[in-house]
Amino acid sequence: MKLIDWLQVLSIAFVAVALLLNVLQMRYLARQTNETSRQAVAANTALRQAAYQNMIAGQAEYRSLYINSPSMTKWHLASRGYETGSDEDDRRTLYTLVRLNSHESSFLAHAAGLLDDDVWHGWINVIRTDFEVPKFNAVWSHAKQFYARSFVAFVETEIVTKRDAGEDHLGGDALAPTA
Secondary structure, three states: OHHHHHHHHHHHHHHHHHHHHEEEEEEEEHHHHHHHHHHHHHHHHHHHHHHHHHHHHHHHHHHHHHHOOOOHHHHHHHHHOOOOOOOOHHHHHHHHHHHHHHHHHHHHHHHHHOHHHHHHHHHHHHHHHHHOOOOOOOOHHHHHOOOHHHHHHHHHHHHHHHHHHOOOOOOEEOOOOOO
């Protein structure tokens, strides 16, 4: 072979190595881009959850302003359309609202993938137990207008409807005779 032929072979080998390195670099960049995208989605989800938690915390701060004042508690509940009664009954209404906020927060966290299924399935039983208390149902009939539509739909279909159908916490028939 002539020198020119060797140079062409060498040139082709360099081009092949350059192409291989380019492919490897592109694969690395693709993986890096995927990881960056995943982190951006996670950061966005965390930011939304933090904003919601901040909103809930703000409500808790306002609640602390009137929790020890029966007249302020009564005013707060009445201004939102809730029935008021004795100081003790008003505190129960307020407690029910705090629990509903907690349930909604847990529901939305699970929907966003921030709460494990295992924890969520246990928490559903807590929600069902709360809705067996008459006060929860009385407050819920008015309160549901203040909650996320997805949470309201969940409560109405998975909690209230199943309870009214006689299903127990584990999804069985609570009215069925036991052996």
